[in-house]
Amino acid sequence: MQTDTIVLGAGIVGISVALHLQKAGRSVLLVDKRAPGEETSYGNAGLIQREGVYPYGFPHDFGALIRYAMNNTIDAHYHWSAIPKLAPFLFSYWMHSRASHHEAIAHKYAKLIEHCVTEHDALANEAGAANLLRRNGWMKVFRTARQQDERLAEAARWNREFGLNYRPLDVATLRKEEPHLDQSLIGGLHWTDPVTVVDPHGLSKAYVARFEALGGRTALGDAGTLAQDGADGWSVGLADGTTARARDVVVALGPWADVLTRRLGYRLPLAVKRGYHMHYKPLGNAVLNHPVLDTERGYFLAPMLQGVRLTTGAEFADSDAPQTPVQLQRAEPIAKTLFPLGERLDPQPWLGRRPCTPDMMPIIGAAHRHKNLWFSFGHAHHGLTLAAVTGRMIAEMVTGQKVFVDPAPFSPARFG
Numbered sequence: 001m002q003t004d005t006i007v008l009g010a011g012i013v014g015i016s017v018a019l020h021l022q023k024a025g026r027s028v029l030l031v032d033k034r035a036p037g038e039e040t041s042y043g044n045a046g047l048i049q050r051e052g053v054y055p056y057g058f059p060h061d062f063g064a065l066i067r068y069a070m071n072n073t074i075d076a077h078y079h080w081s082a083i084p085k086l087a088p089f090l091f092s093y094w095m096h097s098r099a100s101h102h103e104a105i106a107h108k109y110a111k112l113i114e115h116c117v118t119e120h121d122a123l124a125n126e127a128g129a130a131n132l133l134r135r136n137g138w139m140k141v142f143r144t145a146r147q148q149d150e151r152l153a154e155a156a157r158w159n160r161e162f163g164l165n166y167r168p169l170d171v172a173t174l175r176k177e178e179p180h181l182d183q184s185l186i187g188g189l190h191w192t193d194p195v196t197v198v199d200p201h202g203l204s205k206a207y208v209a210r211f212e213a214l215g216g217r218t219a220l221g222d223a224g225t226l227a228q229d230g231a232d233g234w235s236v237g238l239a240d241g242t243t244a245r246a247r248d249v250v251v252a253l254g255p256w257a258d259v260l261t262r263r264l265g266y267r268l269p270l271a272v273k274r275g276y277h278m279h280y281k282p283l284g285n286a287v288l289n290h291p292v293l294d295t296e297r298g299y300f301l302a303p304m305l306q307g308v309r310l311t312t313g314a315e316f317a318d319s320d321a322p323q324t325p326v327q328l329q330r331a332e333p334i335a336k337t338l339f340p341l342g343e344r345l346d347p348q349p350w351l352g353r354r355p356c357t358p359d360m361m362p363i364i365g366a367a368h369r370h371k372n373l374w375f376s377f378g379h380a381h382h383g384l385t386l387a388a389v390t391g392r393m394i395a396e397m398v399t400g401q402k403v404f405v406d407p408a409p410f411s412p413a414r415f416g
Helices: 012-023 062-070 080-096 099-113 116-126 145-162 171-177 200-213 254-263 326-338 380-398
Strands: 002-008 028-032 076-078 138-142 166-169 187-191 195-197 217-220 227-229 233-237 243-251 271-282 292-294 299-304 307-311 314-316 341-344 350-356 363-366 373-377
Touching: 002 012, 002 233, 012 028, 012 200, 012 243, 012 373, 012 380, 028 200, 028 243, 076 080, 080 099, 080 271, 080 314, 099 380, 116 195, 116 200, 116 380, 138 145, 145 166, 145 187, 166 171, 171 187, 200 217, 243 254, 243 380, 254 350, 254 373, 271 326, 292 326, 299 326, 307 326, 326 341, 350 380, 363 380, 373 380
Parallel strands: 002 028, 002 243, 028 217, 076 314, 138 292, 243 373
Antiparallel strands: 138 187, 166 187, 227 233, 233 243, 271 307, 271 314, 271 341, 271 350, 292 299, 299 307, 363 373
16 A cells, blocks of 8 residues: 555544644555554543643652652552663653753743644534534632642743633632532632543544545554665555555654654653543532642543543553552542542543653654654643644644744754
8 A cells, every 4th residue: 555644653643643644635544553542542631731831840849759759649659660660761850840941841832832722623623523622721629728829829920921811719709610519629720721622532533534534544553563665665564464655654653652763763761651530420410510620639520421530640650561540549539529429430440651751842853863754742641732733743844844833842853
């Protein structure tokens, strides 16, 4: 099979890349070992985080470090056996998270984030999926005055620096807008710019349907078979026994990208943060109107078409280690006091893997040791948020157009 471009990886990032390339007039084959959108993109919190100018850093607060060292929190958990392998990444991540470094990163990262809603709006409207998007933002809720004061001051600073919009929520306003939340909460912060997705998997499928309607093709295949084909091209084996060939290949394999890139001679510092979710039926007539972060406890509740989704923080472990959903077990009884969650709706917890770089920025751009090879991964917690932006950037690079966001800060070459 001959095509112009092969995109390896059918998560939301790879899907968006493929769709944008197909829109640009390329013939595109989207290849994955599973059906599109069934891995990490299936289980995110459903946020398009317009406010997310500061990527998630490694805490430098001494109290937080002590809590994490005890390994009994909801927002972070680690496998002791994985620490020796992860230590170089974690140290680099900690160094990049220092205040001055984190601020410099944010001002680069904001150039991506500022387009996340408009770019998704464009694709969702084309794909007939605008009904999956909600425009009521999301909330942080507070149990202590200290946390409330810190987060509101932070929001005010981000409003001045980046123009991000928010509302402080006093007790009366919070109870009016979320009457079924714990009445002991002292207030909240409402980020009003973000868009929420009530069915992330459904959005992925809608983008794929649009891609196919434009002539794009999907196939099952093994990215590990990728090989150079002649002077300028690439080939990859498909599950049906045939071989696909193309001039350009885009690697959008998320947490599995480094398995391939290492074989090609790249030493990109990619690590994986694992996370879990579970859906619940609300008790009685309870309704959750906004996605909500329990700020002090470190878990997230989001209203989805499948039910109320409870998502956990980061688990540092070998990517393929067996499930250990202890964070979900810790969060569930606390979440039931925040909002009246009823029965579990999933047969078992869902596990996803977020691909992360130590400087908290994705890897987007041309591979610097091979011709016609492109990288698009490492989006960490913002894969859904940045998928449409990244897809447009890669399509513009591959087709030789002017890239609408400066890609230099995200180049693979920054790691040598």
